[in-house]
Amino acid sequence: MAPRLITIMGVSGTGKSSLAIAVARKVNGIYLDADDFHTNECKTLMAEGIGISDQQRQEWLIRLMKGISEQLSTDQDVVLAFSGLKKAHRKQVYSSFSNQWQFMLEGSPDLILKRLMNRSDHFAGADLLPSQILAMEPIDTNEELVIKLAINLLPKEQVALVVDSISQEKVWC
Template identity: 35%
Template sequence: MPDSPPPVIVVMGVAGTGKTTVGALLAGKLGWRYAEADEFHSAANVAKMAAGQPLTDDDRAPWLAAIGRWIDELAAEGTPGVVSCSGLRRQYRDQLREGRPQVRLVFLDGSRELITRRLAARHGHFMRVEMLDSQFAALEPPQPDEDVLEVSIAATPEQIVDEIVLRSRLH
């Protein structure tokens, strides 16, 4: 096993920024394992969001712990990975990074107008456009001391992935 675990990239941002698309494409391009953080939510959390109710910190605690366990499993296996996760608040990002120096954060950023259009075009997803306000209200944009790679969502998903690979020096 190597001295340090292989990287895990957390693709983060509010709903509608393309976290799942970009995360899956990035993992595919790199040949890394991928997980969508929504899969770590409890049925109760999914039902709450589907009903238009924002999650509380208490709702998110077991979800973040489950994502952390997934990252730890990858480290134990010596496997790099990508996970898409909103990571809206610094405390959530800090929790995912706690004791995990291999975690790298990528913040997908875009205008409220673009994100609203994207959410309105989605069908069959529990996150409704009406909940975007709660996402932006909860968002604590990454600060310089967090060493987060910020990428605009104005480009195509493929271009975004190429930018992440280039700027993260993963090539």
């Protein structure tokens, strides 16, 4: 079987990195964090609560796509933590790789803000949340194969839902 790309999406603070790490461990896959493909300049802007430009996002996406391709070439599953804010960026990922699964973490802005206020180990803090919420384009009917997950589920419940979904023989994309 070809390696799978399992993408965990959501705004900053939804728990996508934690979930992606846990899923990668469970499926013996490679964990990739899309944030690692941002430039230091972009990370500094986001740490200051400033959203990045579409041009900066496009350059980041090119680096990200290359990183995904390199890791999938090892014949291991790749579990990606990826904001997926823009439909065009999600579409680029969806259309570039086969045998993939997409999950969108969703929850109330109040809960996400609370999580961000308690987080100190990431460049994206609570100040970035409003711009991320504004930039997040909702899943539409052309993206019906994205599985939505509630952020208020226990982490073990989220992992079980993802692993159960990807264990089915049907490939979503």
